[in-house]
Amino acid sequence: MKKVLLIAAVAIMGISAKAQEFRFGPKAGFAMSTIKIDDKQDDLNERKMSPKYTFYIGGMAEYKFNDKFGIQGEVLYSPLGGKEKIDGVNAGVVFVGEQTKVNFGTLLIPVSAKYFITEGFSVAAGVNAGIILSAKQKTVVGSDFLDMEVEGEGGEVDIKKDIKTLNIAPFIGVEYMLENGLFFDARYSLGVSNLSNDGSGGNVKNSFAQVGVGFKFGGN
Template identity: 60%
Template sequence: MKKLLLVAAVAVLGISMNAQEFRFGPKAGYSYSTLKAKGDGQSETSDPLHTFYIGGIAEYKLSDKFALQGELLYSPLGGRVNIEAADPEDPTTFLNFKAKQTFHTLLIPVSAKYFITEGLSVSAGASVGLILSAKEKLSADFGLGPLFELDADQEVDIKDQVNTLNLAPFIGAEYALENGLFFDARYNLGVSNLAKHAEGNEKLTNSFIQVGVGFKFGGN
């Protein structure tokens, strides 16, 4: 009887292992990042920062329909924040000043995936962002986009003004080809308050969209 149970357990384990699939590989793409400041019942969203992301993924397929995925990515995130003129009623103040804030971030996204078809999946999870450094650079324009940068060779270090953790739940979708190539898109909603010295109900969050491509090695 014990031998029969052992054989049955091995058989079940074998079936389970056959249904599982581990794949890994690189991914890279485009990041569209904004900052949102809230306080005193008001909120303002920055102009976007157009950057990139690069890193790798590991996918563990539990069954034909479900998988777990972990990633390690690097991306410069942030936004272009408006700076109010010292005297907004001065008619000679025609330039629009902005502060380009860049948070160099290490992202660790973890998600659960559901496969609608063999190649198409949707996912939900959370990205743990660790801000490695934070820089600010001033720019000015005439309302038609950045035309030149002030002190272009100098960036101000603002890391002491920014909290390190940027937690962002996300939803996304992926389409994978049989050869391992895949395309994905994801929206990350920043929920952590990045303002280190916030007063009262002040809050600064960083949300971002990622669109990219990658390749998965391994699998059955």
């Protein structure tokens, strides 16, 4: 009986070890980023932030505990942010408008739990820790016949002192991997951190969607 139990235990351990799998590799793709500003900032009440279309690039590592469950960590870089446009008003002789672009150079560190519906198809949920390395704003003042950048007021300015460093964003996503290791994924990260650091009492949040491709090395 003891021998039977020992053989069964060894067999279970062997199956478990075989199910464990470590993979790693590069990934890159397209991102759509938005900035949400609440009503506490009076000068921005009538402004609507539009999506900024950008990219991301980096690497990932995945560990599967068994055929169904795994964890994944990544390190990515993406210039996130948003755009805001103010419709022109009649200034007497010209029709003046304004467009502002905000850029957050962000190091993303997403960590997620994964559930494998099939060997190649999985869903994931986790948290994205974004470290904002730089924050810049560029405003263009335009008219019917003129586009003008005003340095210091309308040109590109550093706003890092007004933006907090950490952006926490929970996310959900899906992934499909081919047998050769090539994979495609998509996810949405909802920014929950208030990034405003200017003391005005306003609330600034950065959310973003990502669609990308990568390749996984390793595995059994």
